[in-house]
Amino acid sequence: MKIVVPVKEVAVLDEEFELLEDRPGVDPDAIEWDLNEWDDFSVEEALQLREAGGDGEVVVISVGGEEAEEGLRACLAKGADRAVRIWDDALAAADPLAVARVLAAAVGRESPDLVLCGVQSSDGVHSATGVALAEHLGLPRVAVVKALEHEGGALTVERELEGGLVELLRLRPPALLTIQTGINEPRYATLRAIKQAKEKPLDVVGLGDLGLEAGAVEAAAGSRVRSMSHPDTGEGAEMLNGSPAEVASRIADIVKDKMSG
Amino acid sequence: MSGVLVIAESRRGELREVSLELISAALGVKDDAGGRLAVAAIGAGAAQHADALGADGVDEVLTVDASTEHFEPHVHGAALETLIEQEQPTLVLLGHTIDSLGFGPAVAARHGLGFASDVTRLAWDEGPVATRGGYGGKVEVELDFPERECVLLMLRAGAFAAAEGSGGAAARAVEVQAEPRTEHLGFRDVETGDVDITKADFLLSIGRGIEDKDALPQFEELADKMGATLSVSRPLVDAGWMPNARQVGQSGKTVKPKVYLALGISGAVQHLAGMQTAETIIAVNTDPEAPIFSVAHYGVVADLFDVADELAEQFE
Numbered sequence: 001m002k003i004v005v006p007v008k009e010v011a012v013l014d015e016e017f018e019l020l021e022d023r024p025g026v027d028p029d030a031i032e033w034d035l036n037e038w039d040d041f042s043v044e045e046a047l048q049l050r051e052a053g054g055d056g057e058v059v060v061i062s063v064g065g066e067e068a069e070e071g072l073r074a075c076l077a078k079g080a081d082r083a084v085r086i087w088d089d090a091l092a093a094a095d096p097l098a099v100a101r102v103l104a105a106a107v108g109r110e111s112p113d114l115v116l117c118g119v120q121s122s123d124g125v126h127s128a129t130g131v132a133l134a135e136h137l138g139l140p141r142v143a144v145v146k147a148l149e150h151e152g153g154a155l156t157v158e159r160e161l162e163g164g165l166v167e168l169l170r171l172r173p174p175a176l177l178t179i180q181t182g183i184n185e186p187r188y189a190t191l192r193a194i195k196q197a198k199e200k201p202l203d204v205v206g207l208g209d210l211g212l213e214a215g216a217v218e219a220a221a222g223s224r225v226r227s228m229s230h231p232d233t234g235e236g237a238e239m240l241n242g243s244p245a246e247v248a249s250r251i252a253d254i255v256k257d258k259m260s261g
Numbered sequence: 262m263s264g265v266l267v268i269a270e271s272r273r274g275e276l277r278e279v280s281l282e283l284i285s286a287a288l289g290v291k292d293d294a295g296g297r298l299a300v301a302a303i304g305a306g307a308a309q310h311a312d313a314l315g316a317d318g319v320d321e322v323l324t325v326d327a328s329t330e331h332f333e334p335h336v337h338g339a340a341l342e343t344l345i346e347q348e349q350p351t352l353v354l355l356g357h358t359i360d361s362l363g364f365g366p367a368v369a370a371r372h373g374l375g376f377a378s379d380v381t382r383l384a385w386d387e388g389p390v391a392t393r394g395g396y397g398g399k400v401e402v403e404l405d406f407p408e409r410e411c412v413l414l415m416l417r418a419g420a421f422a423a424a425e426g427s428g429g430a431a432a433r434a435v436e437v438q439a440e441p442r443t444e445h446l447g448f449r450d451v452e453t454g455d456v457d458i459t460k461a462d463f464l465l466s467i468g469r470g471i472e473d474k475d476a477l478p479q480f481e482e483l484a485d486k487m488g489a490t491l492s493v494s495r496p497l498v499d500a501g502w503m504p505n506a507r508q509v510g511q512s513g514k515t516v517k518p519k520v521y522l523a524l525g526i527s528g529a530v531q532h533l534a535g536m537q538t539a540e541t542i543i544a545v546n547t548d549p550e551a552p553i554f555s556v557a558h559y560g561v562v563a564d565l566f567d568v569a570d571e572l573a574e575q576f577e
Contacts, residue, residue, distance in 0.1 A: 013399050015550055026396060096378075097370050123396050125530060126378045127357070128366035128415075131334075135367035140442035141334065143363040156446070160512055161272070161359050164451030164505050167331070171443040182499030222369055222376030223404040226390065231401040237544070237560040247561050248571030251522070251543055254559060255487065258520050258541045259463055 001056040001150070001173075003046040004112040006103050006133070007039040007075060009068040010123040024228035025093070035071035038118025040186040042179040046116050047079045047187070049150055056113075057081045061106050063091055063099050069202065076197035077189035083202040086210065090217040093225065096128040101220035103129070104136035105210035114155075115176040119144050127178075134176035141176040142169055146183050262410045263295025266350035268341060269302045269314055270360055272332065273448070276302075276310045279356035279416075281423035286383050286416055287354055288318045288424060293385035294351045299323055301435070303340045305330045308432065317426035323348075325435050331445045334363035339439030341368050347435065350411060352389055357415040369413045375406030378415040379530065389414065398530060398552040419534055454506025461490035462519045466509055466536070468494035470525015470546065470565050474502050480524070483569055486576040492516065494526045510535035524565040528553030 010033070017030030043060065050056040060075040061084045062068045072083040086106055094102070107115060115137070117130030127143070134141035146166070147158035150173075159167040160180050189197070207214060240250045265287040269280035284300060291298050299321045302310045307324040314322045325340045327333070341364060345353060355361040357379045369376035375389070382392035388405060389412050395402040406412045458464060465484040471477070484491040491507065498508045509516050511531035521539035526532060528544070528551055536542070537556040544557035545565050554560045561568060 011396055013396050013550070015548060017399070019400065024402070026400065095376075096366065097376055100366075100370055125394065125397065126366075127362050128369075128376070128378050131363060132366040132370035135338075135370045141363070141367070142443060143334070144359050158449075159359070162511055163515070164508070164513055165272075166449040166451075168446035168449065169443045170446055181495070185501075220370075220373075222374065222409075223391070223406055226403040226405045228395065228403070229401050231394070231398070231555060237554045237557040239560045239562070244563060244567035244571045245574075247545075247563060248568055248575050251559070251561070251568070251572060252575035254541065254543060255463070255520055255522070259488070261519075 001049060001053050001113045002059070002110065003049060003056065003114045003116060004059045004061060004107050004110050005039070005042050005046045005075070005080070005116050006107065006129070007043065007060050007062050007071060008036045008118070008121045009033050009062060009064045009071040010036045010121050019228055019230065024225045026228070033067040033070065035074055036118055036121045038120060038122070038179065038181055041181050041183050042116040042118050043075050043078060043080060044184045044186040045148060045179055048184060049114070052150070059084065059110055059112070061086065061103065063087070063094065063102055072202055073197050074189065076200045076202070077194040078187055079193070082200060085202065085204045086206075087204065088207045088217070090207070090214065094217055095221050095223050096124065096126040097132055097222035098217045098220045100129050100132035100136060101216060102207070102210065102212065103133050105212055106205065107133065108137055113173045115139065117176065117178045119178045119180050130176060130178040137176065139174055139176045140171050141178070142171065143178045144180050145177045146180045148177065148183065262349045262351050264297030264299065264348065264350045265291055265294045265352045265354065266344060266348050267298070267300045268353065268355045268361065269300055269310065270356055270358060271302065271304055271310060272360070274306065276313050277356070277358070278423060279358055279418040280314065281316060282418065282421040283354045283356060283416060284314070284316050284319060284424035286421040290352065290383060290385045290389065291318065299348055299350070301325060301344050303327055303337050304332065308434065311432035312427065315427055315430035315432070316424035317428045318424070319428055319430040322430050322432040323435050324432055325437050327437070328439065329441050329445065332360045333441040333443060333445070335442045336439040338364035338367050340437045342372070343437045344435065345372070345411065353411065353413040355413065355415045357417045361415060365413060365415050372411070375409030375412030376414070377404050380414050380416050381420040383414065383416070388412070394530065398528075399550055417530070451505055454504050456490060456506065458490055458492045458507060458509065459514050459516050461516070463487070463489040464492045464509070464516060464518045464521050465489035466492040466494065466521060466523045466526060467497065468523070468526030469496045474500070477502060479569065483573055486573060489522065494532050495529070523553055523557070524569060526553055527551040528556065
């Protein structure tokens with residue numbers, strides 16, 4: 001079974017971050033990068049399916065600048081067979097529909113049996129890229145999968161609904177699933193595997209390599225950022241200051257007051 | 262192209278609350294969008310929801326009697342495509358819900374629609390303007406959709422008040438041909454567990470900040486001392502440390518206790534959705550920018566273990 005796993009290197013905002021003044025955006029110096037939490041689970045699920053099947057290939061693909069290579073190398077160290085990084089300056093502020101369009105060109109040429117995406121990215125929280133990608137690829141899809149079995153050529157999946165309700169579904173590959181956290185226990189790479197991952201193939205491709213025109217990103221985008229601002233965090237929150245003992249005493253007073261009322 | 266099309270949601274025969282929230286959001290921009298509001302119900306037995314969806318200001322209710330008994334993303338997607346083709350709306354509103362996330366982005370991608378998800382505010386400036394969080398809620402992003410004749414927005418559940426009243430809008434059945442590509446096998450309800458956290462007046466809720474499973478007993482003891490019921494955020498359930506029945510949030514329980522004391526919970530959107538209506542929210546977190554502080558009444562920037570140790574003393 002050939003499985004493609006699109007992954008994303010996400011922004012972890014430093015506590016002190018500044019918004020740019022000349023255009024809507026965050027100061028890049030304020031960003032630390034990390035592999036998206038959901039992608040740890042989709043990669044693990046792909047590795048487990050490959051191991052259970054006895055053969056096959058796991059390919060990780062990311063749209064991102066050089067910072068994305070650390071995340072891709074981490075996936076290779078865990079056991080993915082090869083990696084592809086797609087980049088063009090036009091992708092710097094790409095929205096989920098634009099990313100899905102570009103991913104479709106790269107995933108499509110792999111002709112996978114299964115595509116596993118994370119449900120969402122922790123920085124963008126759009127929950128849209130995977131399902132949009134499935135549409136471009138013409139694949140049946142199930143969003144928010146919390147359990148998965150592959151048996152007798154069919155996939156039996158559990159879809160996690162609001163309130164903890166679960167729906168059981170069956171579908172036939174090729175298919176695309178978006179994977180929820182908690183579906184498995186992501187492995188850690190050994191030091192030896194981390195070293196070996198440096199020898200595994202990591203291709204860097206541009207839009208032209210994928211047969212896409214320079215304007216394809218903008219044409220596929222679903223939205224334009226008009227402005228970016230700091231939200232009114234803590235507007236209603238009264239901050240309690242002092243030593244832990246003083247703060248705990250205030251909390252105790254508030255709790256006793258509210259619970260007796 | 263003009264007007265607004267709302268896609269209502271139902272599950273197991275019940276209309277979902279988000280449907281009425283979408284209608285109220287639509288009413289806010291209806292005049293700007295061309296003055297017509299149609300609300301569509303998709304699914305087996307859709308016509309039974311027609312009355313409930315005919316809120317004040319709704320011009321027409323469209324019912325699509327789907328071939329599958331339960332939600333099926335490909336059938337719903339095809340139905341939405343047919344409705345857009347027939348109605349030619351400027352704006353389409355869906356819930357940012359698990360069902361709608363299964364087909365909304367697909368239809369937007371296929372037809373080159375303007376698109377945004379998890380939208381919390383909707384305005385109009387020569388076209389729709391959508392506000393949503395960015396960078397995990399640490400910034401607020403305003404989006405517009407230049408040169409898009411039709412824009413599909415997915416609105417966060419609970420972000421808009423529910424529409425009221427019954428204007429008695431006329432209902433019309435719409436025929437859609439669509440084949441399912443997944444097979445429904447059944448539903449499984451969440452196990453109830455030993456405790457019902459939705460009934461508790463005082464919840465001590467712990468999250469990722471506790472870092473280690475071995476720290477759990479300390480908080481079980483603290484909850485006992487304080488007279489609180491222990492609840493958790495998602496990562497502790499994902500890790501298998503606590504049962505789903507104890508989870509607060511979108512995929513867990515929605516709670517409204519008198520006091521919600523959150524230790525080491527940063528406040529992902531899905532968590533806030535499950536507790537933001539609590540009467541008093543007290544949050545302890547090391548990150549002063551943590552989104553939980555935006556819904557908390559009292560906030561403490563501190564190490565949760567330092568505060569927990571002192572709280573144990575207070576409630577000796």
